[in-house]
Amino acid sequence: MTVGLALLLDLASRAPRCGASSVSAHSHGGLSAAAAAATAAAALSASGVPLSARHLFGFPGFTIAHCDAGAAAGLNDAPDLVNDLNNKIRDSIQYARKEYFQYPAKEYPLELKPLFSAFGLKNFSVTTLRSFLLYYLPLIQPKPQTDSDDDDDDLLHDAPEEKHVDLITPFHNSVKQIIRETSIVTTRRVLERIAVCHVSQRTAWKLLKDASKSARRKAARGMSTPEYTYCVARTTFRAHALGVAAAWVVQSIIEVYRCFIRKPSDDEESFDDMEKFRLFGRKIYGITIKSCFSLVLASIGAGIGALVHPRHGQWFGCALGDVAGPVVAIIIFEKMQLPL
Structure with missing residues (x-):
């Protein structure tokens, strides 16, 4: 009955009316159709039609309406x-x-290395070998011999006593260097995980990117030399930032131990609390300046080295710039007579 009432109202709305324009008639027809649909919907809601079957009649949700009034309103080209x-x-x-x-x-795959990758067999062996060679190689260098013109004078002089070679101090320094390098690598792994959790995926991918592989991919794109150098330097700057930040954190912790925790020896001067804070501030200032120089020169060195070889040249230039950064900072600040 309700549907029949709606159809009768719709048919009545389509009947022509005298004294009105076609546009007005069709506008009233549209309103009458809408009213009929609304009346039918209200009747359906008032009747006992279950909710699961109301969508068949267009209520509630999307209203189903069919209107052919557009053909007489000048919309014959609707199709x-x-x-x-x-x-x-x-x-x-x-x-x-x-x-x-x-x-x-473009996808941004994130490849996190193990947290304790510095203690792996290969990495730890290379770190240990490099640290011991760094402090024991100077001991085996031959000392230059002085030539004298008079052989008789050499016979008169007593043979110089051989000095005892200290092997304990280089061993301690090598162990400290191993602890420092492994701490830096582990701190970097922690910073990588913090970056993945707190920055966007695109930014984290740039910070964790392998700069050597990226330089090789960029070399295959046919870039010009200035653009290629700039892109490699920019990528190295981002990828090397976490390493420099980890070194800064570890060195700052070492300075905290030296300034506030370690007891001064007999040869060292004792400072009060204010002097300790001032000394600590100068140490942190110097570490920050050297770290900034290392990051900038490593990026420049990587960009220049990539011109020689995309992968190995980038790595060698980055390592060379990282080592030369603190030295260049000290030379520049000494020339400018600034404390560092």
């Missing part, structure tokens, strides 16, 4: 407009698919 719209949508979809397959969306 053409719909076809044009469908063609434009289809062309847009095809263009988007073509662009996607030609230039796919």
Whole structure:
């Protein structure tokens, strides 16, 4: 009964009326149709139609309405407009698919290394060998012999006593260097995990990127020399930032121990609390300046070294700039007569 009432109202709304223009008639017709649909919906809601079956009658949710009043209102070309719209949508979809397959969306894979990777067999062996060679190689260097013109004078002089070679101090220094390097690598792994959790995926990917592999990929793109050098230097700056930050954190902790925790020996001067804070501030200032120089020179060295070889040249230039950074900082500040 309710549906029949709605259909009767719809048919009555389509009947022609005298003394009114076609546009007005159709506008009233649209209103009457809408009113009929609303009346039918209200009747359905008032009747005992269950909720699970109301969508069949267009209530509630999306209202289903059919109106053919547009044909007499000057919209005879509606099918053409719909076809044009469908063609434009289809062309847009095809263009988007073509662009996607030609230039796919860039992904940012995050590869976190193990937290204690510095204690692996290979890495720890290389660190230990490098540390011991650093402090024991100077001991085996031959001392230059002085030539004298008079052999008789050499016979008169007593043979110089051989000095005892201290092997304990280089061993202690080597152990300290091993602890320092492993602490820096472990601190960097912690900073990488913090970056992954607190920054965007794109930023974390740039901080964790392998700069050597990135330089090799950039070399295959056919960039110009200035653009290639700049891109490699920028990538190295981002990828090397966490390493420099980890070194800064470890060195700052060492200075905290030296200034506030360690007891001064007999040869060292004792300072009060204010002098300790001032000394600690100067140490942190010097560490920060040296770290900044290391990061900048490592990036520049990597950009220049990548011109020789995309991968090995980038790595060698980065390492060379990292080592030369503190030395250049000390020389510049001494020339400018600034404390460091």
